[in-house]
Amino acid sequence: DAKTTQPPSMDCAEGRAANLPCNHSTISGNEYVYWYRQIHSQGPQYIIHGLKNNETNEMASLIITEDRKSSTLILPHATLRDTAVYYCIVRVNTGGFKTIFGAGTRLFVKA
Amino acid sequence: NAGVTQTPKFQVLKTGQSMTLQCAQDMNHNSMYWYRQDPGMGLRLIYYSASEGTTDKGEVPNGYNVSRLNKREFSLRLESAAPSQTSVYFCATKRERGTDTQYFGPGTRLTVL
Numbered sequence: 001d002a003k004t005t006q007p008p009s010m011d012c013a014e015g016r017a018a019n020l021p022c023n024h025s026t027i028s029g030n031e032y033v034y035w036y037r038q039i040h041s042q043g044p045q046y047i048i049h050g051l052k053n054n055e056t057n058e059m060a061s062l063i064i065t066e067d068r069k070s071s072t073l074i075l076p077h078a079t080l081r082d083t084a085v086y087y088c089i090v091r092v093n094t095g096g097f098k099t100i101f102g103a104g105t106r107l108f109v110k111a
Numbered sequence: 112n113a114g115v116t117q118t119p120k121f122q123v124l125k126t127g128q129s130m131t132l133q134c135a136q137d138m139n140h141n142s143m144y145w146y147r148q149d150p151g152m153g154l155r156l157i158y159y160s161a162s163e164g165t166t167d168k169g170e171v172p173n174g175y176n177v178s179r180l181n182k183r184e185f186s187l188r189l190e191s192a193a194p195s196q197t198s199v200y201f202c203a204t205k206r207e208r209g210t211d212t213q214y215f216g217p218g219t220r221l222t223v224l
Contacts, residue, residue, distance in 0.1 A: 021202075033210055041199050043115075043215030044154065087153065091211055100170070101154035 004088045009106040012082075018075040020105050022088030025069045030092050033064060035073045036101070037084040044087065044101065047073065078109045113137055115216035117202050123222045124192045132187040132219050134202030142205035143185040144169075144213065145177060147198040154201065160185055192223045 012018040024033065025067040034049040048055055048062045050071075055062045061074040075082055089105040118133045136143065141162045146154040146169075155170030160179040174196060176188045189196060204215040 030209065036213075041218070042219055043203070044213070046212050049211070076196070089211070100156070103153050 004090055005104060006086075006088050006102070006105045008103065010109065011072045011110060012075075012078045014080055014111050015077055016111055018082065018109065020073040020075075020086050020088075021070065022073070023070045024088070024090045027068050027090050028092070032092070033062065033068075033071045033092050034089040034091065035060070035062065036087045037082075038083075038087070038104070039084040047086075053069065070110040078107075080109050080111060083107060083109045089107065100109055115214055117200075117201055117205055117215070117216040117219050119219060120217070121220045124189075125224050126193060128192050128219075128223075129188070129190050130192065131189075132200055132202075132221075134185045134187070134216060135183050136185075136202075136204045136214075137183065138204055138206075138214060140204035140206055140214075141182070144203040144205070145175075145185065145187045145204065147171065147199045147202065148218075149198050157187065157200075161168065161201075187207075193205045194223045199219060211221065 032049050032051050035047040036044045037047055038044045048057055048060050050062045050064055064071045085106050087101050087103040115136045127220040144159045147157055148154050153173050157171055157175050158166055158169055159178040160166045163182045166177050166179055178186045199218045203213045205213050
C-alpha cells in the first residue's frame with residue numbers, strides 16, 4: 001500500500017470549511033484513497049473514499065488531483081464536534097486485509 | 112442493531128495476569144480485526160480474521176492470541192500481560208472483500224501495572 005503524508009495538526013474556525021491535505025505520491029493505479037476520523041477516545045469512523053473522481057457524501061467531499069498524487073478532504077461547515085484526528089489511507093480495494101493507520105492530522109475547530 | 116461491541120470497556124491487570132478481550136458484531140461481516148492504539152499514536156494491526164475459522168497476524172502480534180469461533184465473535188487473549196501492552200484496543204469489522212470501509216467498536220482501555 002502507498003505511503004501517505006499528512007500535516008500533524010491544523011486549526012479551523014467554526015462554520016468555515018476545513019481543508020485537510022494528504023500526499024500520496026507513490027499511489028498505484030488501482031489504489032483508492034480512504035479517509036477516516038477518530039474523535040477523542042472513540043473508535044475511528046469511516047468518512048469517504050475515492051479512486052480518481054471527486055466524491056461527496058453527507059459528511060464531506062474528497063478532491064483528488066488529476067495525477068492522483070495528492071488529495072484534500074473538505075468539511076464544508078466545520079463544527080466543534082468535527083475536532084478529531086483525520087487519517088488518510090491509500091490501499092487497493094481487492095488486496096489484503098491489512099490497513100495501516102498512521103499518525104493522521106489533528107484538526108482543532110475553534111469557536 | 113448494536114454494530115460492533117467490545118467488553119470490557121476498562122481493565123487493569125497486574126504483570127503476568129491473563130485476560131480475554133471480547134468483540135461481537137451484528138453486521139454479518141466476514142472480516143474482523145484487532146488493533147491497538149498507544150497514546151498519541153495511530154492504530155497498529157494485531158491480528159485479523161478474513162472469515163470464520165481463519166486468523167492471520169498483523170503488524171504487532173507478539174504476546175497475543177486470537178480466536179474466531181463463529182462469524183459474530185472475535186476474541187483477543189493476553190496470556191501473560193506486560194506493561195508494554197498498556198493501550199487502547201479496538202475491534203473492527205469490514206463490510207466485504209471489495210471495500211476497505213471498516214466499522215470500529217468503542218474500544219477497551221487496558222492498563223498493565
